[in-house]
Ligand SMILES: NC(=O)C1=CN([C@@H]2O[C@H](COP(=O)(O)OP(=O)(O)OC[C@H]3O[C@@H](n4cnc5c(N)ncnc54)[C@H](OP(=O)(O)O)[C@@H]3O)[C@@H](O)[C@H]2O)C=CC1
């Protein structure tokens with residue numbers, strides 16, 4: 016499968032890194048990226064081909080994966096439209112609806128909307144996929160094959176669920192890193208140096224997720240097993256509840272979902 020990436024930023028880098036580890040050939044991957052420093056880095060790190068712009072033409076490819084910011088999608092789609100034949104278009108842009116993109120692409124319909132996340136780089140990604148009914152079976156299978164190469168997939172029947180997936184697993188790694196940063200800062204405040212605060216935090220996350228994946232218990236039960244009556248964990252969780260941590264997470268995920276819908280509505284009117 017020959018794949019052309021439009022945009023060689025954070026998410027394209029994560030996808031390419033994961034795909035190469037899974038056996039995709041670098042020779043089959045091209046990245047269109049205007050920034051020469053990013054082009055050099057992609058060539059050196061991954062051995063993929065790069066080019067600066069769409070206007071100079073695209074290599075023959077089966078799939079075009081658009082990985083630019085939502086705000087750049089209209090301009091990119093309009094540049095792409097004259098180059099389309101039978102390729103599968105994969106869009107990973109937050110918020111941008113398939114119908115909007117199809118219009119910008121001059122009525123092209125073979126579009127699968129995907130919401131991946133950066134752990135794709137280590138093939139531990141989570142991707143939501145949505146395709147309207149008129150997308151070919153072969154194109155659906157191609158999209159799934161690419162995303163499965165870098166992690167788990169979840170097809171959804173309603174496009175609005177992609178905004179919800181964006182708010183959960185798309186943005187989700189940032190929430191986890193935010194918690195980790197806070198935990199390491201708290202560790203430093205308790206007197207640990209950077210290395211030890213990092214070790215204690217990373218090992219705790221790794222251990223907790225391994226335990227959760229291997230255990231028949233749900234998260235609430237696993238939490239209860241740590242929480243001795245009248246003990247330290249209970250004191251911590253009471254303090255976190257009082258500080259509104261859970262409400263903050265709830266509000267944060269709702270805000271991400273809302274922002275995805277808002278981006279789609281605002282940019283779709285342009
Ligand atoms: N980062 C993440 O965790 C995730 C991101 N996404 C989605 O992926 C998309 C990309 O995000 P991300 O990788 O973080 O963003 P980045 O800004 O890191 O990457 C986008 C890249 O596209 C380049 N670009 C801009 N215009 C063009 C053009 N006309 N042709 C080719 N390349 C162009 C940008 O160059 P320059 O900077 O010079 O403008 C930039 O290098 C977004 O739509 C986002 O919603 C989805 C899931 C997760």
Ligand SMILES: O=C(O)[C@@H]1CCC=N1
Nearest residue numbers: 108109181185186187
């Ligand atoms: O923050 C964003 O908008 C993108 C989409 C999901 C993760 N990053």
